[in-house]
Amino acid sequence: MAITAALVKELRDSTGAGMMDAKKALTETDGDMEAAVDWLRTKGLAKAAKKSGRVAAEGLVAVAVNGGKGVAVEVNSETDFVGKNADFQAMVGKIATAATGVDTVEALAKTEVDGKPVETMITDAVATIGENMSLRRMTVVEGETVVSYIHNSVTDGMGKIGVLVGLKGADNGIGKQLAMHIAAANPAALSEADLDAAVVEKERQVQIDIAKESGKPDAVIEKMIVGRMKKFMSEVTLLGQAFVVNPDLTVEAAAKEAGVEITGFVRMEVGDGIEKKEEDFAAEVAKAAQG
Known part of the structure; x- marks a missing residue:
């Protein structure tokens, strides 16, 4: 039986499996939709679909720098517990490293790591760990020098808040101070013109x-x-804020005094902007009892 794009889409919609997994399942079962669903379930690939409706607002932000390019990547999970999982951390670290070679989160999702696309790697992790996960976003900062910083890191290069600062000029130690300022002060934009x-x-x-x-x-x-x-x-604005290290100076003045110019920055915090569904335990039990 011919495996059409419509069949693949139907299977993907019903199971949440990736496109290549859905196509393989249909090929293995000669286009039998029900058998294809079972095939995916036996491989642990349909399990991800059952998790996909849950809000993933925890997880990790990872930063990586390669030359004059820095990237910050957010990978979400449902619970903070997963962020402490060594396998999850290893996966996020590999994704961040791969991100230095692309410019968009869409391209990152298709980038192969350890022989499989990042999106498939995450789907496999969902099936293994048993929580919904998602590659939410990535941001690029470029400059003559790019400095990275993780606030309250759980392991090297990742934690709850990641900061990148792009500088024109050589960093003489001011870069980390600026990054720490950004983590604490959370500026909305670099300058008035960027607001x-x-x-x-x-x-x-x-x-x-x-x-x-x-x-x-x-x-x-x-x-x-x-x-x-x-x-x-x-x-x-970052340039207009009082510098936390020396409040008598603005950040712009402090950078100038150090012989650098700030050309860009990003502050990425896990779950920022995600609406978390709050439900008390008693209500959850009552709902389960009714179901």
Whole structure:
């Protein structure tokens, strides 16, 4: 029986298996859909589908640097326990190393590591470890020098928060200090020019509304808004923030004093932006009893 793309898609949709696994299952079973599902189950490849609906908001962020290119990669799991698993850590480390050779998370998913695509490696790990996992994102930072830092690392090069800093000029020790600052201060952008215009406008409108409540003349209100927006910029942009190592200097001034220019950065935190479903234990038991 001919194995069509439609058959492969149907099997993938029903089991969550990868495209090549689904195609192989159909080939092995001569296109018999039910038998193909059983084939995948016996190989542990359909097991991943049963886990795919669960929220994976834990896991690890890993960083890797190769020359003037640094990458930060997030691989998620359902529980923090998996992040402490040596096999999971080894897998994430290999994925981060592979990421230095690509520029997008989509390309990374297709990149072969140990003879199989990263996406298949993760699917296999789901079947082995028994939790939903996902390759969520990767970010690239480039510069003459790229410095990496992991806050509260669980092992070399990975933990809950990963930071990369791109510098123009030679790092003389300032790179790690800047990275540690970024981990602690969590700036929204490098400079005012890099901030989302919608975020700036929203903050400006909030400050206008607050200032109008004061009942002061328009000329005074305008000065108030200018001052408050300047303060806002100093709090959310990396270059404008007070340097944690020496609060008398801005980060921009500290970098200049050290003879470098910051050209880019990334701060990646596990689970950032993922909506975690909270459900108390009693409700979970009640739901299970009803089912």
